[in-house]
Amino acid sequence: MEFKEVYAKVRPIVQKTRREYYVKLWEPEDWDQEGMYVLYRLLQQEDEIVRDESRLLRYFKVKFRNYVNDILRRQSTQKRGFDRLRYEEIGEISHMVSSGGLLTDELVCLRDSLARYRSTLSPRDSKKYDTLVSGARFKGRKKLLRSLRQHLISEDKI
Template structure:
């Protein structure tokens, strides 16, 4: 069995690791090249492993993931921080970033809902609302929190509540 056929059997492991991990400035060809390198080293170390597919999959997956972990550790080390480029296009890696803030339209709607809630409060309620924002204790705090939660139920699944 030649190297190309053997690599075709395990390249899906490389693709899966590419989805799960982020290595700074690596492209698809870099992932493929590292996968081929790790496979070559594995074939040199374990003679005849290409005949036993289940053993090949297990060994390659373990060896390749450990290789990627080493690269990520090296990339994140304090000594290498200076080697890193200061800017990377966010649109290239945006699918790997998790958003923890509100979108602009959600933020506008949230501020409007808070404004409506504040309009319904009397003078004492306004004062208690300011105390609530300051995380102070006061009589009726729990009731105000329940009322505010009910008033903002549209935002229950967002990151702010």
């Protein structure tokens, strides 16, 4: 029997476990990948388990849930590590704490400058600007970025 077919049998266990537990930063694909890893390890240890489906499901469920519990324990141990850090007076280390971004007046000026830049664009370039802001890639991206940079520099000099 092929590995994909065997995994298809145990995948519902992975799905149910995913609904019951929350592992930080795991996407659904990560759950599948970890399920395949646990299944692979189980098949390495128990050669004949593929022939007995009920035994396969029982063993996999126990192995996979234990694996997820170990991951969760490791996460909570890392989280508790922050509680054990030594106390520092904020006044002594304030120079090391970064600011939260732009100040309100800077943010207002930036938004105003971007709105003025957008008003100078053609409808076609305006669509490209929307694409740029969304973070997507497109043809002519560098040209638009250079144009925007020039606009912001000239706005800064005013």
